[in-house]
Amino acid sequence: MKDEIAVPTMGAADAPNAVYDARALGRPKMIVFGLQHMFAMFGATVLVPTITGLSVSATLLFAGLGTLLFHLISKGKVPAFLGSSFAFIAGYTAIAPMLPDASGNLAVANTALLPYACLGVACAGLLYLVLSALFRAFGAARVMRYFPPVVTGPIVIAIGLTLSASAVANCQTNWFVAVIAIATIVVFNIWGKGMLKIIPILLGVIAGYVAAVALGLVDFTPVAQASWIGLPVLWENTVFSLAGPGFDTGLAITAIITIMPLAFATMIEHIGDISAISSTCNRNYIAEPGLHRTLLGDGLATILASLFGAPANTTYGENTGVLALTRVFDPRVIRIAACFAILFSFCPKFAAIIEVMPACVIGGVSLVLYGMISAVGIRNLVENHVDFTLSRNIIITALIIVLSIGISYSAAGAIVIPTGSITISLSGLAVGSLVGIVLNIVLPGKETIYSVDGTMVEGDEQLAAHSDELPLEGPTMAEGERAQK
Helix, strand or coil, X not given: CCCCCCCCCCCCCCCCCCECCHHHHCHHHHHHHHHHHHHHHHHHHHHHHHHHCCCHHHHHHHHHHHHHHHHHHCCCCCCCCEEECCCCHHHHHHHCCCEECCCCCEEECCCCCHHHHHHHHHHHHHHHHHHHHHHHHHCHHHHHCCCCHHHHHHHHHHHHHHHHHHHHHHHCCCHHHHHHHHHHHHHHHHHCCCHHHHCHHHHHHHHHHHHHHHCCCCCCHHHHHCCCCCCCCCHHHCHHHHCCCCCCHHHHHHHHHHHCCHHHHHHHHHHHXXXXXXXXXXXXXXXXXXXXXXXXXXXXXXXXXXXXCCCCEEECHHHHHHHHHHXXXXXXXXXXXXXXXXXXXXXXXXXXXXXXXXXXXXXXXXXXHHHHHHHHHHHHHHHCCCCCCCHHHHHHHHHHHHHHHHHHCCCCCCEEEEECCEEEEECHHHHHHHHHHHHHHHCCCCCCEEXXXXXXXXXXXXXXXXXXXXXXXXXXHHHHHHHXX
């Protein structure tokens, strides 16, 4: 791949007033900047386990370890932090939905089924490794032609819409608190300045939490009972705990087929994130260390995290915002933040504070998050100039959305396929994603491709001549997941 791919405005020179070696600032300032990065990622990262029932402590541990692994594989050159991905929440809820508590609120982790969902996510991480190898062998443009915006945009839209019902259900436990959380996010996201604009989700969680405490909705008994120091990973929460006579082969296959297609959206999200970081830092990380290395690092971090019962990892836009705000582009600062995340993971009392958060707070924040995921899918279609005067594009989009939503909210909630003693259930998102990918390949006509300068490149025969011009940084789920996270 040539240097101009995906980041044509970026040069090799240092950005004005930027710091590329934070050691010149001294250790105290480096630590402060590291804490700031941890503060930026914290709200979104811990929200995912709160929504899905996964361990908060394991999440923080593998966000830190995943970030360090990513930096190792990417030669320590890319200042990216890896936190919890929102894209896979739909997969967790499809395989291991939260269970009702004594009051009927969906707030109890489905610990029996979560390891199966984590197995599906680990297999999804393998797709990163495959795409990384393909990028290395054939170049990004030839591979990404099979995942154009007309496919990935509707998938992202469907992810948000599929999750919407759970957000409303949580809000209904106390709409007053939920609205406080929502209003806080909106106010700081629109009118916030500096660091406050970068962390609206964290501020929404804090505001909703404080309101819930004031109304007497929080039981701090688990916090008082939790110890200050403890191990962040429990064996029964890991994928390895599935080994044995009780292993459900049908459920495992269902989880893999349901969750793996979600990786198509997150891999494109990753490309958008790396492009954004490159532009922010005035360095072409797509060329060096290369997308094949960053995808490999993200994929391995996701596999590692999911095997030990933590959410899938993804590069975080909040931390890219901190880079732009502070103009300290040294990856060492990100690694300091990763070390702080690992340190916090060994404090069960801290995790307990997060785990007793009322459902109404989670619902208010989730309502914004899920809506913005769908909105970013729409933005993906619009800003990539998807032509809906073409019948093929209408058919692909229509079938992805209708199958994803219709199957998810049908009586069965999935397409059930008995195969002997094994029963496989295909979720709406899995069916919609697979149908969209296949239709894009088999239907006549191809998606119009735009080069960096805006010139249209149409047809397969011209693909090779323009392969180094394909913009890979277009609006992706990354921007929405980050803006909402």
